[in-house]
Amino acid sequence: MSDTIHNRLQDEQVHIPRALTIAGSDSGGGAGIQADLKTFQELEVFGMSAITAVTVQNTLGVTGVYPLPPEACAAQIEAVSQDLGVDAVKTGMLFNAPIIEAAAEVIGRYKWSSVVVDPVMIAKGGAELLQAEAVYALKHKLLPLARVVTPNIPEAEALAGIEIRTPEDRKEAARRIHSLGPAFVVIKGGHDEEDSRQVTDLVYDGDVFTELSGRRIHTVHTHGTGCTFSAAVTAWLAKGADPLQAMTEGRAFIQAAIEDSLGLGGGHGPTNHWAYQRRLARRQPAQPRS
Numbered sequence: 399m400s401d402t403i404h405n406r407l408q409d410e411q412v413h414i415p416r417a418l419t420i421a422g423s424d425s426g427g428g429a430g431i432q433a434d435l436k437t438f439q440e441l442e443v444f445g446m447s448a449i450t451a452v453t454v455q456n457t458l459g460v461t462g463v464y465p466l467p468p469e470a471c472a473a474q475i476e477a478v479s480q481d482l483g484v485d486a487v488k489t490g491m492l493f494n495a496p497i498i499e500a501a502a503e504v505i506g507r508y509k510w511s512s513v514v515v516d517p518v519m520i521a522k523g524g525a526e527l528l529q530a531e532a533v534y535a536l537k538h539k540l541l542p543l544a545r546v547v548t549p550n551i552p553e554a555e556a557l558a559g560i561e562i563r564t565p566e567d568r569k570e571a572a573r574r575i576h577s578l579g580p581a582f583v584v585i586k587g588g589h590d591e592e593d594s595r596q597v598t599d600l601v602y603d604g605d606v607f608t609e610l611s612g613r614r615i616h617t618v619h620t621h622g623t624g625c626t627f628s629a630a631v632t633a634w635l636a637k638g639a640d641p642l643q644a645m646t647e648g649r650a651f652i653q654a655a656i657e658d659s660l661g662l663g664g665g666h667g668p669t670n671h672w673a674y675q676r677r678l679a680r681r682q683p684a685q686p687r688s
């Protein structure tokens with residue numbers, strides 16, 4: 399059988415999960431589109447991208463941001479969805495209100511059910527990745543379309559309009575963000591420095607709170623952790639997992655990626671996107687050769 403026929407038959411029998419990321423490009427390769435596509439690839443999901451902005455960036459920081467015209471962002475989303483199909487989609491850096499509105503218009507029209515919104519606002523180094531005046535569009539145009547939203551603590555404060563100092567504040571912020579539309583809210587705990595032993599991501603589905611915890615790694619190499627986590631969640635949704643399963647697997651992916659860091663660059667280095675699969679491979683017994 400020729401390879402082409404073989405591939406076509408395989409494609410008919412086995413659905414290949416596909417995920418789209420709508421985000422900014424990080425020239426340093428640790429965050430944004432690059433982190434998302436690496437994560438999709440590692441989780442055996444076919445990755446596609448719609449670039450919203452090009453950033454000039456390395457582990458030392460962001461020195462330039464060049465947003466694309468909103469119609470260029472929308473056209474990329476249209477192109478891949480019309481031809482290749484999308485099982486799950488995530489958004490990352492969207493930079494301004496016109497880009498958010500353009501992306502939300504296409505996402506809403508396709509009525510995608512597995513939409514993960516990572517409400518990226520400020521880079522770890524302090525650069526603005528979302529203009530302050532665009533928070534309103536994020537809350538009212540995009541969050542109503544989300545199945546999962548994944549703010550860190552400062553982003554949750556901005557979306558909920560309250561300060562988060564205690565565990566009860568975090569729950570109240572989750573309730574307020576849930577009321578904006580997403581089915582699941584996960585407030586990530588990376589920035590909660592009070593807890594020096596573990597990191598806890600708090601999940602709220604409108605009814606029940608669930609804590610997903612892991613050992614806190616004391617490292618500077620956390621560039622792109624939020625992008626990588628939300629991309630892993632998106633990949634698992636594309637493969638048919640439910641949101642809580644997808645978030646549990648997403649935490650396992652990011653935990654391994656932070657623990658086995660690559661130590662690259664002179665500043666906040668990237669995480670290790672190979673780590674999760676390499677660990678799984680070490681656990682599998684070697685297959686006998688036929």
Ligand SMILES: Nc1ncnc2c1ncn2[C@@H]1O[C@H](COP(=O)(O)OP(=O)(O)O)[C@@H](O)[C@H]1O
Pocket residue numbers: 549550551586587588589597598599612613614615616617620622623624625627649652653656
């Ligand atoms: N030091 C750390 N050790 C272990 N896990 C971490 C650490 N920092 C962040 N994480 C995990 O990485 C993901 C991103 O967290 P966070 O840093 O809060 O978000 P962001 O990257 O958006 O600022 C979460 O799943 C969180 O649990």
Ligand SMILES: Cc1ncc(COP(=O)(O)O)c(N)n1
Pocket residue numbers: 421422423424429430431453490491518520521522523527620621622623624625
């Ligand atoms: C293009 C792009 N998207 C997202 C982030 C956030 O990642 P981090 O919070 O780790 O800086 C980033 N730095 N660059």
